[in-house]
Amino acid sequence: MKKAIALLLALVTLLSLTACAGKEDAASSALDQIKQKGELVVGTSVDYPPYEFHTEVDGKDTIVGFDMEIAQAIADKLGVSLKIVDMSFDNLLMSLANDEFNLVIAGLTADEEWRKTTDFSDPYLESKNLILVRAEDADKYASLDDLKGAKGGAQTGSKPYNNCVTYCGEETTVGLAKVQDLVMELEAGKLDVVFLDYMTVLSYADAKEDLAAVDLGILRPVTATHRRQEGEHGAGRVHQRRSGGAEGAERHRAVHCGGQEAGKRGGVTPESTIQT
Numbered sequence: 001m002k003k004a005i006a007l008l009l010a011l012v013t014l015l016s017l018t019a020c021a022g023k024e025d026a027a028s029s030a031l032d033q034i035k036q037k038g039e040l041v042v043g044t045s046v047d048y049p050p051y052e053f054h055t056e057v058d059g060k061d062t063i064v065g066f067d068m069e070i071a072q073a074i075a076d077k078l079g080v081s082l083k084i085v086d087m088s089f090d091n092l093l094m095s096l097a098n099d100e101f102n103l104v105i106a107g108l109t110a111d112e113e114w115r116k117t118t119d120f121s122d123p124y125l126e127s128k129n130l131i132l133v134r135a136e137d138a139d140k141y142a143s144l145d146d147l148k149g150a151k152g153g154a155q156t157g158s159k160p161y162n163n164c165v166t167y168c169g170e171e172t173t174v175g176l177a178k179v180q181d182l183v184m185e186l187e188a189g190k191l192d193v194v195f196l197d198y199m200t201v202l203s204y205a206d207a208k209e210d211l212a213a214v215d216l217g218i219l220r221p222v223t224a225t226h227r228r229q230e231g232e233h234g235a236g237r238v239h240q241r242r243s244g245g246a247e248g249a250e251r252h253r254a255v256h257c258g259g260q261e262a263g264k265r266g267g268v269t270p271e272s273t274i275q276t
Helices: 003-015 017-021 024-037 066-078 089-097 159-168 179-187 198-207
Strands: 039-044 053-057 060-064 081-086 118-120 128-134 152-155 173-176 193-197 211-219 226-228 236-238
Touching: 024 039, 024 066, 039 066, 039 089, 066 081, 128 159, 128 179, 128 198, 152 159, 152 179, 159 173, 159 193, 173 179, 179 193, 179 211, 193 198, 198 211
Parallel strands: 039 081, 152 173, 152 193
Antiparallel strands: 053 060, 118 226, 128 193, 128 211, 211 236
16 A cells, blocks of 8 residues: 555645645644644544454554554644544535544545535545455456446445446435445345445455455546545456455545635645555
């Protein structure tokens, strides 16, 4: 994942909030407030391994993952503590607009729709969508046409949800707030396929012998970290268990920054990415 470079990009993003905000005074004020409070508040949806998820550390439930290491590195660089706010994915941007946290780091896609209301950092990871299926159905889906009419599931408010509607059909698409619930519905036979990020699908396929990952070449738009504004081809299967990054991954992830002058767009653009 080129984690060290990703961390550097995230740090550079936050430390250059002047460019994001459009006004030096507004950006400086936002940073001053974080430093004065001594706390960086980051919003995320902790159900997306390996990016953000719960695990037990020294007998205590702990939020960990690639994105959370980025958040901690930003807080360390600023000399403040880190507070992580966990909520459903589809509520993150609304809560950011309501100043409930300073940043969102949750694998958000930097598309034109979200750019109208939110500023993004430079993307720091490229990926794509895979579908998660029951292992016995792994050979059933050889092309995108095979998805038509399938009972598909995806996280509400996510770009994979839009892809699910496109390829499975709106009438057979189910949206749920939590990824774990989607996986449970798949295992129970209530869903045929689940649309998720590449590494998240591989994480579940690796952990559960009854599930498998299938790659149908579904690309995703750019993903980035976000800052509030005020005022996804060829078919191919992935039968291997999780084995790190794979060639052709097309998901872009970045960090989301909060608090901006009314009507002002930031200067952050997705010109540099890190490809896995």
